[in-house]
Amino acid sequence: MSHSTGPYLFCPLCGNPLQKSIIDDQLRSTCPNCFYVHWGNFSLGVGGVLWHNDKVLLVQRGHNPGKGMWTIPGGYVDQGESIGKAISREIQEETGINSKPLAIIGLRDQPAEKHDTYIIFLMQFQGGNLQAQPEEVSDLGFFTLNECSALPIPSLTLSALKASQSVSQGLGLNSDVKLSSTLSTLYHIH
Numbered sequence: 001m002s003h004s005t006g007p008y009l010f011c012p013l014c015g016n017p018l019q020k021s022i023i024d025d026q027l028r029s030t031c032p033n034c035f036y037v038h039w040g041n042f043s044l045g046v047g048g049v050l051w052h053n054d055k056v057l058l059v060q061r062g063h064n065p066g067k068g069m070w071t072i073p074g075g076y077v078d079q080g081e082s083i084g085k086a087i088s089r090e091i092q093e094e095t096g097i098n099s100k101p102l103a104i105i106g107l108r109d110q111p112a113e114k115h116d117t118y119i120i121f122l123m124q125f126q127g128g129n130l131q132a133q134p135e136e137v138s139d140l141g142f143f144t145l146n147e148c149s150a151l152p153i154p155s156l157t158l159s160a161l162k163a164s165q166s167v168s169q170g171l172g173l174n175s176d177v178k179l180s181s182t183l184s185t186l187y188h189i190h
């Protein structure tokens with residue numbers, strides 16, 4: 001089974017028609033002109049569990065998929081953006097709340113046609129006022145666990161809320177280790 005041949009007919013770098021070649025035991029779209037290889041379609045998403053005064057921040061989705069469902073805020077990571085910056089930005093944009101990441105507490109892997117990985121953070125409240133992003137969020141608020149049980153919440157969000165209350169600290173940022181790239185950050189267990 002191969003999802004890696006990709007949707008491109010022409011090289012995104014030089015415009016030459018792509019051809020199929022076996023590279024690393026997989027049939028892949030490659031460019032005979034500039035040697036571009038289409039390795040696959042990947043996307044990276046982030047979500048954040050943010051507690052404040054024993055209530056958790058949830059947003060109601062304004063669009064499908066899942067229109068009307070209540071989830072933790074989040075979104076996709078921009079090219080060149082760290083995952084920690086991405087979740088703080090997404091929460092600020094969607095809800096008006098400022099926060100910083102404390103730990104990674106979950107990861108959902110979805111190796112579909114577009115391989116989609118979603119990293120769940122525990123966040124620390126840092127102020128701000130609730131203000132919904134009108135394009136994406138139809139309603140929002142802080143809820144107790146009891147109040148959450150009365151809302152339509154997907155199982156992934158429920159499990160994230162549960163994980164956020166675990167005694168385990170999850171994966172924390174470690175800035176003591178010198179990594180070969182200055183762009184890199186390291187999360188590990190404590």
Ligand SMILES: [Zn+2]
Nearest residue numbers: 011014031034
């Ligand atoms: Zn090319």
